[in-house]
Amino acid sequence: MKFIIPVLLIIVLIITTLFYVENVKLKKLVIKQQEELEVSANYIKQLNKKIVEDRNLVSSSKTSEEKISALIDTYMEEQNKEINGDSGNVIQYDEQRRFIPDIEPVKGDFAISQWFSEKHPGLDFAAATGSEVVTVAAGEILSVYYDEHYGNVIMIDHFNEYATLYAHLAATFFESNNTVEKGETIGLVGNTGNSSAPHLHYEILLYGKNVDPANYIDIEK
Ligand SMILES: [Zn+2]
Structure with a gap:
């Protein structure tokens, strides 16, 4: 009976140690999993950001395409105006006047x-x-x-x-x-x-x- 108490103490100590070690292992695992989760979360965040950016890119390229086609439309309208004579037959006028001596022959002051x-x-x-x-x-x-x-x-x-x-x-x-x-x-x-x-x-x-x-x-x- 003399040895029972120390033996029990040792057993308790061993069990406690085992629990402690297991606990530490578990904690480490939890931390590892949390880290993994964080990495995943960051990855998802980045993915989302990229998706949003891509969307913006798509919509902005749409905008510039629209802008360009609007510019082309305006240009074509102006061209038609000139050809149709809305702004004073610009093209035809110049073509007719090309061989007529109707400008000053000296540049600058005279x-x-x-x-x-x-x-x-x-x-x-x-x-x-x-x-x-x-x-x-x-x-x-x-x-x-x-x-x-x-x-x-x-x-x-x-x-x-x-x-x-x-x-x-x-x-x-x-x-x-x-x-x-x-x-x-x-x-x-x-x-x-x-x-x-x-x-x-x-x-x-x-x-x-x-x-x-x-x-x-x-x-x-
Ligand atoms: Zn003279």
Whole structure:
């Protein structure tokens, strides 16, 4: 009987220890499972987030598609308007005017220093040397030459009844037979030939006869 109490104590101790160890094991398992749950929860959260993002992406791409098609519709409407003449026959107007000498032949500042008359078959545009001279209509360069009176000259045929002439040029940028578009720079204002100050002498020929260029552009006499 002497050993019974210690033996019992040892047995209790062992059982307690076993329980404790088991308890720790269980706790560890619970923690592990909780961690796994958390990981799963995070994964699900991320999945949800991705689904929402994808949805937004889909809906936003839809929006931009709609925007684009709306833009195309607007563009087409504008095009139709222009073709149908709602905004003043823009395209047809430009096409008709392409070969008509109805724009100013000098870019930038100028002053008319001599008007058209019986003695003077053109308009003189006084401007700084080097100012750009542009062709007033589309056409083909008929000739580029030097004349004692007119200095450096360019003549342009506009494929219709019109031809134009540009004189006293400091420089010429084209040769005969080159084609030019309306408004294209063909040379520079100069003081070549019989000229006392830099200016462009500009002529319009209708069926080979000089006409007053002032009637073709919007300038006050
Ligand atoms: Zn002149």
